[in-house]
Amino acid sequence: MTEEPPRLAPLLTPEGQALLAEVRDHDPARELALATRLRRDHDAALVSAALGQARLRQRAVAKFGARDAHRMYFTPNGVEQATRTAVAAHRAARFRALGVARVTDLCCGIGGDAVELARAGIAVTGVDLDPLTCEIAEANVRALAPDGPRAAFVRADVTAYDTTGAEALFVDPARRRGAGRVFDPEAYAPPLSWALDAVRRTGLGAIKIAPGIPHALVPDDFTAEWVSYEGDVKEAVLWHTPGAPGPPRRATLLPAGAAVADRGLPDPPVRAPGRYLYEPDGAVIRAHLVAEAVADLPDAGLLDETIAYVTSDVRHETPFATGYEITDVLPFHLKRLKALLREREVGVLTVKKRGSAVEPEELRRKLKLKGRNEATVILTRTAGAPAMLLAHPLPRPR
Incomplete structure (x- = not known):
């Protein structure tokens, strides 16, 4: 079987570059009409290649930014x-x-x-x-x-x-x-x-x-x-x-x-929920560096020895974790949560969870939220038992 030669060269010609510029921000929903028009004046294979690169470049913007993505070339796997x-x-x-x-x-x-x-x-x-x-x-x-x-x-x-x-x-x-x-x-x-x-x-x-x-x-x-x-x-x-x-x-x-970086610190002790909760960044958790990330946080402790939620009575700005101010700590109970959210007119609920089998989308469906306010519920374990913490996110440090 003859090896297929590289297919990039035609796009690097002046004609290919002009086509890429023309299709850069095209609407995918109108691609068929655009392709039909372009094929009147250009080789069909070149038009297909340009449109394919345009689609890949649009996908690549999230990784590379618009300025770079629209000057690069991709394969589907490469993106x-x-x-x-x-x-x-x-x-x-x-x-x-x-x-x-x-x-x-x-x-x-x-x-x-x-x-x-x-x-x-x-x-x-x-x-x-x-x-x-x-x-x-x-x-x-x-x-x-x-x-x-x-x-x-x-x-x-x-x-x-x-x-x-x-x-x-x-x-x-x-x-x-x-x-x-x-x-x-x-x-x-x-x-x-x-x-x-x-x-x-x-x-x-x-x-x-x-x-x-x-x-x-x-x-x-x-x-x-x-x-x-x-x-x-x-x-x-x-x-x-x-x-x-x-x-x-x-x-x-x-x-x-x-x-x-690793300093060999022991895990924080387990303690009851304080006024604030901190969710370490995923890289910190994967690296098993929760203790190092909260080393400067006074009276910090874990809600559960197996879960990477840290709590404290002190508000602390750190780049290594997202902070929340806790307003309520309750045993997990669906009817009680529904009543509390209705009372507070919560219509938009962010669900965070660690150590809980509850699916966020299913929970929102069962709660049937209506209201003008927003809230966050954190589903986790405290003292080994399922718990729900209502909270508000703290501003991110600049």
Whole structure:
């Protein structure tokens, strides 16, 4: 079977660029009519390719921002799997702080990380098996980091690629298959064990992994960093930096850049609900750093030893947790909650939960809310028993 050649080149021609500009903000509901009109003056395959890229660029705006997304090129898998700009920029800054001048980017995909490495002044060699993906990665770096150091892209199986002489590696194994996400690190492509050995041989590098990886699978000679963006956990990364290994675990919250690291603190004690409740950021929870995140919070304690809700009688501003002022603490009882919300004329209810089997949508349906006010209910456990806490969110620290 003849290999299909890369299909990006026609879009890079003046005609292709003009088509991309024309279809940039098209309405998908009117795409058929637009395609019919454009095909009167342009090759049908080129029109389809331009419309396909326009759709992918619209999807990519959430990750890359409108300015960058509409200058980039994508594949469907590339949009799904590429690293968000803020996360890639954070990683590039870490490589730069380590004094790295050259990074070999294995499984480079459409070049999201390569772009930010180049923008940070780091030379990149990207390696990927798919020829179209390599061509797209090169085009993306050329478009977004034209003044950066040289970037080269090689079509190769990363497990067979010779990394001899590489200064630092970044490995982003594929963690999706046709059926969905892959949770076993040895089912990554390439497997995690291979990536670990490759980074060890090089001496310095990072491996992107799923944030749900068990802590027991993190090797002792690597440090693990969990990264969230606007409260949503995006990834975990294993870092190998022999000269300055640092703490074994770290959580970084973007876009602010706040970070907390392992200090070996014991979990806060369990206590009764106070006036305030704090919900740690997901990266903090994944990294098992709740104690470190609330170390400066007086009289802080857990509502339950197995649940990452922290309570205190003191109002405290922290970038590592969302705060709530508690107004009511009651045993969980649906009729009582319904009556209380009706009495307070609550029509909009935010449901937070940890350690509760209640489904938020089902709860809202049963409550049949009406009213002009808003409230938050936190479903959890206190003293081992189901409880509901009514609360109001505190303003986020600036």
